[in-house]
Amino acid sequence: MRQALAALLLALAAAPAAAQVAPFVVTGDAVSAPLDGLAGDAGRGARIVRNRETANCLICHTIPDPRETFMGEVGPPLAGVALRLTPGQMRLRLIDPTRINREAVMPAYHRIADLLRVDPRWQGRPVLTAQEIEDVVAYLATLRE
Amino acid sequence: MRHLVVLAATLMLGATASAGEVRAPASFLSPDLRALQDDPSRHPGWLWVDGGEALWREAPRSGRPSCEGCHGPIDGMRGVAARYPAVASDGALLNLEARIERCRTDNQQAPAFGYESEALLSLTAAIALRSRGLPVAVETEGAAAQHLAAGKRFYETRQGQLNLSCGQCHDENVGRRLRGDVISSGVGTGFPAYRLEWNTLGSLHRRLRACSLGVRATQLPYGAYDYVALELYLAARARGLPVESPGIRR
Numbered sequence: 001m002r003q004a005l006a007a008l009l010l011a012l013a014a015a016p017a018a019a020q021v022a023p024f025v026v027t028g029d030a031v032s033a034p035l036d037g038l039a040g041d042a043g044r045g046a047r048i049v050r051n052r053e054t055a056n057c058l059i060c061h062t063i064p065d066p067r068e069t070f071m072g073e074v075g076p077p078l079a080g081v082a083l084r085l086t087p088g089q090m091r092l093r094l095i096d097p098t099r100i101n102r103e104a105v106m107p108a109y110h111r112i113a114d115l116l117r118v119d120p121r122w123q124g125r126p127v128l129t130a131q132e133i134e135d136v137v138a139y140l141a142t143l144r145e
Numbered sequence: 146m147r148h149l150v151v152l153a154a155t156l157m158l159g160a161t162a163s164a165g166e167v168r169a170p171a172s173f174l175s176p177d178l179r180a181l182q183d184d185p186s187r188h189p190g191w192l193w194v195d196g197g198e199a200l201w202r203e204a205p206r207s208g209r210p211s212c213e214g215c216h217g218p219i220d221g222m223r224g225v226a227a228r229y230p231a232v233a234s235d236g237a238l239l240n241l242e243a244r245i246e247r248c249r250t251d252n253q254q255a256p257a258f259g260y261e262s263e264a265l266l267s268l269t270a271a272i273a274l275r276s277r278g279l280p281v282a283v284e285t286e287g288a289a290a291q292h293l294a295a296g297k298r299f300y301e302t303r304q305g306q307l308n309l310s311c312g313q314c315h316d317e318n319v320g321r322r323l324r325g326d327v328i329s330s331g332v333g334t335g336f337p338a339y340r341l342e343w344n345t346l347g348s349l350h351r352r353l354r355a356c357s358l359g360v361r362a363t364q365l366p367y368g369a370y371d372y373v374a375l376e377l378y379l380a381a382r383a384r385g386l387p388v389e390s391p392g393i394r395r
Binding site: 072073107119120 | 307317
């Protein structure tokens with residue numbers, strides 16, 4: 001009984017997992033269509049980028065904000081990123097940068113397939129939801145200098 | 146064509162040069178922490194060293210000899226930590242902690258201390274201290290070769306929800322800031338180490354569990370084979386670097 005229940009719970013947990021990753025089409029080095037057709041919110045995106053529990057972008061990147069301390073330097077500075085990349089290019093780099101460069105260091109924020117030894121707490125879930133990806137893209141698009 | 150070959154050769158040289166530059170962890174410490182690591186009178190890790198030296202002399206209740214009863218004074222342990230992990234006579238790969246636990250259960254016929262117990266950390270630190278400054282000299286051939294290969298595979302495999310391999314930080318991004326930390330070459334020569342974040346002494350496996358969690362990968366249990374094999378690979382990367390244990394870390 002216990003086991004059957006556990007199996008059922010597992011199945012329930014696994015079922016929506018695939019649905020947690022939005023489908024997308026890669027054209028060149030970009031995903032031009034917003035995920036699930038969602039509109040991003042730059043204000044929410046700005047908070048997600050700073051969140052140390054979830055996206056934690058600033059562990060590796062700097063943003064032009066003098067109030068932020070201890071930002072990382074593993075990735076390129078994000079200041080002016082909107083002048084270098086289109087929203088579609090940003091979207092693919094967030095979804096899964098290994099689609100552009102197999103050796104990419106940056107984590108894939110919206111992918112669940114082919115990952116090894118994922119801690120059970122995060123199994124079957126992408127780091128960021130489709131809505132969060134769109135919010136972050138909207139925020140990055142404001143970084144014009 | 147000729148040019149291509151030269152280009153390929155330089156690219157490869159570049160790659161091996163950066164991968165080969167494994168620097169001592171002390172060289173990444175702030176001057177304050179470095180001074181603390183070098184000063185036994187202020188280094189909190191010496192509390193554990195003192196405790197370990199007492200345990201070395203203490204006979205277990207089983208009536209079997211103390212560590213000293215079999216091995217003599219603890220100074221005789223000079224160089225031992227620099228050779229671990231090592232393959233035991235039965236083929237098992239043992240790190241220093243596992244070696245001590247074996248002596249405890251098999252030779253002293255006493256209950257194991259348990260990984261990360263104060264007693265095991267203390268004995269490990271007291272023994273490791275006897276190798277402080279000596280070059281890491283693990284055996285990597287013969288029976289050790291397959292374990293080394295397993296450790297290398299683990300080190301090079303992307304893992305966790307953040308999909309990072311150890312080398313993507315500890316080879317490719319050495320010296321860069323990851324938040325408040327400067328990424329080091331990721332070797333274990335300072336462990337057990339007193340970590341300010343822990344406020345206590347901790348084993349290398351505790352540190353490895355933190356890196357696993359950092360990439361949101363499954364944290365392996367203390368003493369897990371994959372971590373011991375990884376420990377051997379880290380020691381092979383650190384070959385020739387001085388043992389720093391007990392270290393001081395942020």
